[in-house]
Amino acid sequence: MQHWLDKLTDLAAIPGDEHMIKQALETVTEKSGFGGYAYLNIQPSHSSAVSNYHPEWQAEYFRRKFNKLDPVIKRALTLKHAFVWSGEWDRPRLSRDEQSFFSLAADFGVRSGITIPVRIAHGALAVFTLASSKEAIDFDREIDPVAAAAAVAQLHTRIQFSERISLLPSASTARAT
Numbered sequence: 001m002q003h004w005l006d007k008l009t010d011l012a013a014i015p016g017d018e019h020m021i022k023q024a025l026e027t028v029t030e031k032s033g034f035g036g037y038a039y040l041n042i043q044p045s046h047s048s049a050v051s052n053y054h055p056e057w058q059a060e061y062f063r064r065k066f067n068k069l070d071p072v073i074k075r076a077l078t079l080k081h082a083f084v085w086s087g088e089w090d091r092p093r094l095s096r097d098e099q100s101f102f103s104l105a106a107d108f109g110v111r112s113g114i115t116i117p118v119r120i121a122h123g124a125l126a127v128f129t130l131a132s133s134k135e136a137i138d139f140d141r142e143i144d145p146v147a148a149a150a151a152v153a154q155l156h157t158r159i160q161f162s163e164r165i166s167l168l169p170s171a172s173t174a175r176a177t
Contacts (some may be wrong), residue, residue, distance in 0.1 A: 050159055071102070
């Protein structure tokens with residue numbers, strides 16, 4: 001666990017543009033044994049994402065405003081610390097719409113993961129998720145909440161900085177209002 005948090009922290013110091021950051025995130029994701037990553041910046045008026053999730057899933061997520069329904073995001077908003085999740089573990093507690101959400105996510109290989117929310121400026125929230133197509137993540141140790149929050153806070157700053165210098169929107173950067 002600590003190894004990929006260290007790699008995430010190191011990634012924040014990599015010079016380069018948004019494309020290089022995305023490549024580095026994909027490398028960290030793969031070497032950590034996950035299938036995908038998603039960084040979501042939840043502002044009061046809109047949300048933005050940087051992810052390597054399937055493009056159709058990203059488009060559907062924002063088109064249908066799933067960020068309002070997503071049980072993982074709801075939990076991130078209330079817990080405000082790192083947590084492991086699974087659509088299967090949570091199924092008995094979910095509404096019919098939330099169960100449908102997880103079923104659709106599973107069609108795109110998003111079944112379980114680790115999510116780390118971090119409060120950012122102006123009451124907003126940055127959320128980083130490593131996702132897996134496995135039904136559950138097998139973790140033998142607790143997530144260090146301080147190390148996790150520090151890594152995601154640094155990643156947030158790095159992504160925000162790189163977005164400011166990007167001249168063209170990226171195909172894997174989705175926006176919703």
